[in-house]
Amino acid sequence: MSAVSQPRPSSAFITVDPDRNGKQVGFIMIPHSPHDDAWGVTRVPVAVIKNGDGPTVVLEGGNHGDEYEGPITICDMIRDLDPGRIQGRLILMPANNVHAVVAGQRTSPVDGLNFNRTFPGDPRGTITQQIAAYVADHIYPLADAFIDLHSGGSSLDIIPSAIIEPTTDPELHRRNIAAVQAFDAPMTVVISNLGEPRTATAAACRSGLVTVGSEMGGGGTVSLEALEVCRRGVYNVLAHLGVLPSDNIMPRRNDGQLFELPGTAAYVFATADGIFEPFHPNGTAVRAGEPAGRIHCTWDPTRAPETLHYAADGILYGRRQPGRVRPGNCCLVVAAPYRGALS
Known part of the structure; x- marks a missing residue:
């Protein structure tokens, strides 16, 4: 379990008892006083399933509100999982960025913030910052492990994959790799978000969580394929961590190869305003300097399309989904074989 530090003062409260055995479903309640609700609250759904002694695992979905496979998987577990099947405790959070989840968009419509760029949050800040602060101050200290379920959202289509968050702690790095490989997704990728420290997974690593x-x-x-991968993967990791019996581990499908996003060269960004035409499907082997796609300005046919190029060798890992682009939009993402230490 992560080291416990004194939580920052907060007006938030929770309607379930994390220490009680059995299954409880309730909310984290954060006082919220917008124009139309003087003494209301924002309700962040949370369930606790506890049985006996064992690890505590937090499962997060809805970090971004337009990513769906993780929240579906977590809600199924809340409804279907018998407490008697587990040894330990699950804290299940299917819609953490709840206002964005209801709106079906990446960022919160209340304050415009990206929940995954707010950690460790601020218990006296905007509503998104307060939710992040409650997770960092009150949920992480209860936990031994954290499973954060994302997808490419509305703007990217990504090969279903399990993600390793880098950490400077060698032992935690080794345990993270083992747990992520247990997920057994079609790809396993190390993603640092270009060193971004404000993500939920970066904060979890700082808290010492697998x-x-x-x-x-x-x-x-x-995606039906991705949903099946997600469900299998979550149960595989819970069995790996000892919360579920080992007979819940599915036969291995992945060959165990690790990939990474090779820094800024992994990304192909739009350079013009227009419509993006990709040249390759996900999973294609690509090379640095190779044409990657074109941007068309269809409202000015006298302008020739602008060609984009890959900056790294590897596998095409993700493609922008909407055709319409503006300068700076991420159009393509390349993953390369991992060159870091495995332990």
């Missing part, structure tokens, strides 16, 4: 991420398809829809 941390597993995922990217499950995307494109603003529910």
Whole structure:
């Protein structure tokens, strides 16, 4: 379990008892006083399933509100999982960025913030910052492990994959790799978000939690393939961690090869305003300097399309889903074989 530090003062409260055995479903309640509700609250759904002694695992979905496979998987577990099947405790949070989840968009319509760029949050800040602060101050200290379920959302279609969050702690790094490989997704990728420290997984690693991420398809829809990968993967990790019996581990499908996003060269960004035409499907082997796609300005046919190029060798890992682009939009993402240490 992570080291406990004194939580920052907060007006939030919870309607379930994390220490009680059995299954409880309730809310984290954060006082919220917008124009039309003087003494209301924002309700962040949370369930606790506890039985006996064992690890505590937090499962997060709805970090972004347009990513669907993780929340579906977590809600199924809340309804279907018998407490008697587990040894330990699950804290299940299917819609953490709840206002964005209801709106079906990446960022919160209340304050415009990206929940995954707010950690460790601020218990006296905007509503998104307060939710992040409650997770960081009150949920992480209860936990031994954290599973963060993402997809490409509305803007990217990503090969279903399990994600390793880098950490400077060698032992935690080793345990993270083992847990992520247990997920057994079609790809396993190390993603640092270009060193971004404000993500939920970066904060979980700083708290000493074994941390597993995922990217499950995307494109603003529910992928049946990715949903099946997500369900299998979550149960595999829970068995790996000892919360479920080992006979819940499914036969291995992945060959165990690790990939990474090779820094800024992994990304192909739009350079013009227009419509993006990709040249390759996900999973294609590509090379640096090779043409990657074109941007068309269809409202000015006298302008020739602008060609984009890959900056790294590897596998095409993700493609932008909407055709319409502006300068700076991420159009393509390349994953390369991992060159870091495995332990």
